[in-house]
Amino acid sequence: MLDPPMTDHDNAPTDSRPGLADLREVPGFTAALAIGVVVGLGFGLVIPIIPAFARSFGVGVFAATAIVSVFAGVRLVSNLAVGPLIDTIGMRRAVGWGALIVGASSLASAAAPTYWWFLFARGIGGFGSALFLGALVTLTLVTAPASLRGRAVGTIQSSFLIGSSFGPTVGGALAEPLGLRWPFVVYAAACGIAGLVAFSRLPGPEAPTEDDVLPDRSRNPFAGFGQLLRTRELIAALVMMAAVRWTLSGLRFSVVPLFAEDVLSLGPALLGIGLTVASVGQLLLVVPAGRLIDIRGRRPVGVIGFTTFAVVALGFVVLDGTWPFLVAMGAFGLVTGATNPLPAAIVGDVVSKDRAGRAVGVLNTAGDLGSVGGPLVLGALVEGFGFTSAFVTTAALLLAAAALAIRMRETMPATV
Template identity: 40%
Template structure:
């Protein structure tokens, strides 16, 4: 079967309204998530458990996301993206409210794990809807816009969580539930679903229907590269960076933990600013160059983090890595959309599982390596995986999308 080609841009060159609605929804989800994360370990410890049990509470969410993702694609096929998205968000809302009312560690663990089911439903349905809502030549910008909502929410959430925790350790969980209900309402009221696109001549057309069997998608070198990139990104940027950088700052650079938050916050700002330009690069220059460049830059940055001499160099290196992550966050997702076509629930679910697996395995295995061989060797694992992602991206066919007219770029 001939691989799907890049679709032409719509006449006006604007992103569909659903993309911005999804960005708003992602902001609500992320700000609530950011509110809860700083207080969750403290709340778990209040039940008299140790660090291992606390770790189970933190990881249960991601584990359930991973376990339930394969079934989400089927749900989307039967109920539609908008319904699955709203139900998934409401499940996480109920989970968060129940966590706030938990009276034992066992209840907290159970409710936290249940939230991962809803999170899987939201993540896969939102990405599937995003893919279906835009033609191929808009997909990089659409993904960047969607992820910008997450990043802004992630930056605002922890600070707000600290203020709410001063009122009550349970207050952030109820606030998270409220933001999720708001996100679900926005989805139900404002999302309209994929609409007709236009053909090359500008005449109204129908949404693409060239869906491919998943076994063919899985055999596609582009999809394989997207999976490797997402796994490597989950392992390094979302896993190792979050678990080892705080230790690096305190034990190697001998700085107060507050510097960890500052370094990551500055890098997050850089990534947020870079997402839209990265999306344009992905749409104009191509997925393959973006994935190769992002993988190589991230590989070098992750290795450099392990050997930084001071906190200011660390901040600089993390900012460079943020530029790579902006490419790694947009190009692989756009690639999946190019390959999968409109019925992309299962391919998107497997793609999401790749990142979740990296986030789960990365901190654990890197922690073992750090304990036995030292922190630098733990960061080397991220460098090796990013190198593997670059090699997988090189195997992709050389295909360049048609550049859109400059005056239509928004």
């Protein structure tokens, strides 16, 4: 049986065509946007220099890439634990402490005297990232009116995308004259500012009602996971989340660069342009897509969005030439933006406030499983069977998400 949806906003707008001005009236939403931009910018600052900084300790390529993997791996195994933690300490504190933990990790990375110190510091940052991102999404789902939930998720996602898109350029510029350690210092400062803003500007926890409190919450912080996984709608959201992250990490960031080089004979410059086109397309559509799912519903957007995503993935099989590649990358970005806000919005529709942190933790776990599994599985498929197998497998996963969208009930709350 579904939990009571988070629709207890008596002042929810009655307009069926929500606007950004309505979101600005949500307590703490503007502060949450600023936090997303600042942390996203800091994250982007260090991304291009992490492998180079790792290799400065005299390690090889595998050890350098392990620094990237440990952050994602720790975040993956932390997601289920931080969900109950968010529900226990409150979303404002979780956002604030998560940002500060990432900041401390980045500062420790800047001061790292050895490779192993650097590896450990980045691992701690993975836990902070899981806590921060999980709490920020949970806060968005709980505080935004039900009629604006999709738009709110899309707007928060866009804030992080804006920051992370410009971050690599700034980080590269800083590293050139100042050295590889300084971007980590700037990232630490950005996270410190974000943490202070969270503690001072985000809304505090509301006192839970008698119906909201789980009976065994004090004895078992993981209570409720089994019930969360019994709903068809939540399962659909989990598959959608895993499919989007699988496609991003597995295709866009892993297989497509190799495909562009080996099959299309494109150089690094054209590949970089293609990846930029995809990022811009995603950024352009993520907010309008959030609005669309608030107007037309979660189910139709899921069916059309993931079916189109599958067609785009299959389209790479027949690509030939630079311009078709750039067009395909633009389409890739657009369908990514169109589907990105949907899983979190569905979770917000079907899960009660008290279990929101747990549900977001489960959702992020599904996403990180896709992020980790996509490159590994698709890389093995390409080695064994060629590039076509990777595109066909990904399309099948996206079609499975579309099929689950067909079978789920419409979760969008009725207009008040």
